[in-house]
Amino acid sequence: MKQHKYACITGASRGIGAAIALRFAKNGYDLTLHYHSSAQEAERLAEQCRSEGVKVSLARADLAAADGAESLYSQLPQAPDVLVLGAGVDAYGMIQDVTAEEWEKIMNIHVRAPFFCARLALLHMVRQRFGRIITVSSIWGMTGASYEVLYSTAKGAVISFTKALAKEVAPSGITVNCIAPGLIRTDMMTNSFNDDELRAIIEDIPAGRMGTPEEIAALAMFLASKEAGYINGQIISPNGAWYC
Template sequence: MKERKQACVTGASRGIGAAIALRLARAGCNVTLHYHSSAREAEQVAEQCRAEGVEVTLVQADLTAVDGVEQLFDQILKSPDVLVLNAGLSSYGLIQDVTPDEWEKMMNVHVRAPFFCARLALPHMLRQGWGRIITISSIWGITGASFEVLYSTAKGAVVSFTKALAKEVAPAGITVNCIAPGMVRTEMMTGAFSEEELAGIVEEIPAGRMGTPEEIAALAAFLVGDEAGYINGQVISPNGAWYC
């Protein structure tokens, strides 16, 4: 029997992270689900994944903290073959209103955590000559957004990190790709904007709708598969032709 791949998904308690975790479980991966504070939601995702017949490990860690990555990896039982770096925070407002504490938290969760998670996961991937790393950026990491300068800055760093790391590890059979979604219907979006505001944004999207977490998860699952082995260092933005 073929040994199951080990996948670790950060920010897996809801939204895109939860959808990716479930999709990878359905593909036969054992999954480590990271969450910060949403323990109940994370357990619900874990139950769904276990129903697919795979091993599931729940790990709590605060990736906005300086030592968050160490908190996470100290609890991981098996080194991941697949690492999905999804954990994140939203930030909306003028640059003048950003505090140093907000800056630190945003950069820790979006930039520091992916960098050092990958650093700790890579020795295992390098030894076996195979690995998949997927970063989750945003359409604003590509083109930037007013009133979201801090968020755009962090997500732009994720794009550059992805491209550079892919060049470094491609000779070892490891791929590193970035998914940069447009507007996706998650709690992060519905919690930040009213339905009227969301409808106004949707009017600007040629596809005429928001994406779904499941659509992002389908792309992630493809990038994990062997058929995607020559796709490396790419930034793929599912956004309904909003930005192309």
């Protein structure tokens, strides 16, 4: 089947999402880049992607809102053949300090929005009997992290969502896979920990370093490809052998 060339990437303005967007643009994908508050970063990224000769649109939506997925989808110029669900925010602190408002925000962004974005995208994917959905979880969704119980809960839900949806839509020629990165050098990570804390974490990683957003983007690009058609329902964790 001919490879389709239109992708929507949520959380695309910075970090892993931005790296994925650039990688897809270099491989000829027209794009819709979702962002919420980082308008300048999104505009700069869009120009970088357009320099690769592809069409790029921007979509602003608050995925913490109950209707965030619908707001995003209403701005798409067409139904995506590839959907990368990368939007996310961190949540650090003890479980006793989690408020109901914080719970709702984190769960909406990490669980509700991917669920309903995927449901909307599947209408087109099922009709054409082709589609790629790539979710982004975290190593903490696999093994859990103290002081990040809320974040781990949300990212664990992403993993279960990925596995269940893959089984449901595989008969329609659609794959659903999850990338669960370890320690990746992004603003989210460097803003959450100081240099000493990061060095202490890196000492526990056999690879002896953080991963890069570009390494995650390379994996996402492969999972979107025709060659990855038999890889389905998998949780792939690039983490430098930190957790195996």
